[in-house]
Amino acid sequence: MELDENIILQIKSKLTSLSKSEKKLGEYILSHAVETVNDNTSELAKKAGVSPATVVRFCRSIGLSGFSQLKIRLYADASGGLDREIYTDITPNEDIAMIADKLALRFNQSITQTANLLETSCIEKITAMVDKSPAIYVYGIGASHVAAEDFTHKFSRIGKPVVHTLDHHLLGSSLINASKDCMFVAISNSGETNEAIKLTQIAKQNGLFTVGITQKRDSTLASIVDAPLIHHGGEAVLLRSAATTSLAAQLFTIDVLYFAYVAKHYHEIMGRLKNSKINIQTFFRKENN
Template sequence: MEESIILKIKSKLEELSKMERRLGEYILSHAEEIVDENTGSLAKKAGISPATVVRFCKSIGLQGFAQLKIKLYADVSGENGKIYTDISPNEDVPLIAEELAIRFNQSISQTANKLDAEAVDQVAGMLDACPVIYVYGLGASHVAAEDFTQKFSRIGKAVVHMQDHHLLASSLANADQNSLFIAVSNSGETIETVKLMKIAKQRGLRTVAITQKQDSTLTEMVDFAVFHHGGEAVMLRSAATTSLAAQLFTINVLYFAYVSKHYSEAVGRLKTSKSRIQTFFRKD
């Protein structure tokens, strides 16, 4: 059986440097929380430098922080849990469906409880005042950003959504300063998203983050943040499932909050767009 990483850290503490020992003691006291951290956030919480995290991992015989998180997760999950992924071998379809339904319902309920109604209202007001809305998300967050674009475009809002972050960076650098940039990122640490946010801030745009992390780099940069539930808590996700559902639910709440404040106009635009699409794309 593979040695417990927690026991290994305990046995190595006295051999480590002062800063590495401080990190080791922090990890032992917060083992379950470490799996959700990145190098920077862990270093900040433990009161050490990111370089110390790298040195610590090598001192205990690991290749890097990612390997440490996997081994920690294995320890805190126990041998009978789904240690590495959210899928077990040879599961029956009804069981898969039942488990997913439970996880989706839980994620959406927790997001509904977590949502700050005042923040949603403030963002809805910003959407009303901005001539152009720029929105970006990478990976699964791209799907959420695309859903935002589809919904708000149908009610007449000018939305710019590009997956190519270089092209979007050019657009942001020349955007009207009254425009709004919305960044969708579950972790709040996606490099491309953070860099685009820096451009938006330098340009003087209004900024919003839709994210799970309240202490992320992205959250600290924006004017307003709308938080959702974190979703999956496994090391190697087979796919973004409940986290994506939480993002989509959050965007829907924002959309309906906006539409309810502009009900007649929004419903009129929805009727018009539906009629035009049916007219232009009907079979002759």
Template sequence: MKNHLLFSIQNKLSSLSSAERKVGVFILEHAKDVIEMSTEELSTKAGVSPATVIRFCQSVSNEGFTAFKLKLSAESMVDKKLYQEINPRDSIEQVKDKLSLRIQHTIEQTNQKLSDNSIQQAAQLLKQSDRIYIYGMGASNVVAEDMTQKFLRVGKTVIHSLDHHLITASLSAQHENSVLFLISNSGEKQESIKLAKMAKELHVARIVMTHNANSELASLSSIKLIHDTSEENKTIRSAATTSLIAQLYALNILYYSYIVLDFDENIDKLSASHKIVRDYF
């Protein structure tokens, strides 16, 4: 899948060093010109050292400057406004184009970050567990609710609540052969961290879905499911939308990986569930 280099630069600017940020800003404003530049020329234009240009390319694309320019040339004709945040002057068509670009980028980044091995381990753990406890706050609760209805339909016992006290009480009483599934974009929500600590003390396996592999919550996990690294924007917060999409996308990969572990049996359960709902409602 194609990776959107210019969007990656825009998305990572705030996490770069001040010198590398100068390179990124210059490239975003002069993408076509940079294709024809040498490392020395770009460093002079951006006001940094040639070594900074090399470090920037490694930070953004894990490649050298020549390979970086090849990727850049493929995107040089794209309207750079598409990589900017949504603003009041945008037409509906521009909003569509910006969001579709971000969503595609989010899915591509999630495919790179989400470990196949972690998905397989999580699916097996969910299969072997008698009970699944699910917790997520804010937008992550949307994903928690989606996960709840999905796994209920294939016959799993699922306990989901926004009340972390209720989760704590229930898990402490029925922790044998249970698994705790925590969803947190930042991985730093104290309620989720405390639940993970409690579950660890009870020797309950913890599956954590987050974008922050270095978060405290991730460090408390048995299995980490890492999705894209979109950052929150302080105005319209389109990244909040794409992070939710990343979580839902990662969840569906996990769900279908679970389904195929016992495909015929799970399909029969889904069909029976669908028939009951159709017949009575």
């Protein structure tokens, strides 16, 4: 069952990918969300200065079945009192409570959309390969480096050898000499990061199973990997709150992958985690004495 997304943010995140007439309609709806609930297709089209066919196409372009579903979703959001300020980016001297509310709204939207985008069959395929891989190679740069580190920490703790470095030359050399049973995971929000793409190509040439974690289904990275994991990206805004929510979506994606693997080996992994915790605590306690 898909989770309900915030329709206002859903429209805002799709605006740049819409046709000129659909974008015009989307901008009108964002400015007249409450009034739109009471319009029929022809009335909305006339007010927005587009054709009725554009209304139908717009609904499909943002992932809805039709205008009726759009009105229901708009009504659900507006019924609680539509505060347009909360949908804007951070402003000068912004109230701290409002900053928290704005970010919470975007984080919730990002996680919800990512949960709806993740494909179960793809997750299962990757977890099966984690079992077979003697080592996992991971790469991410910039904000994606944080996600790559999180991946490394999680899977290393449960006994999977993970190779992770920002030095793409060193990682490239490691991939060339890696066993063909190994896995390579590239993390790139845009899916167009040159280093991530080149390393993926090296991994593929050497027979490794490749995974791409990205927000762009039509990106270069998603098109060349064996298993693309698509997450929500967020709307483009000046202060890069989209970059923040994209990172949250990446971390959520890695969490889903990690816990899906843990669920398949629950008792074995819980035993490992318990033993490692006891041994580490004992070791460092002795060191401090």
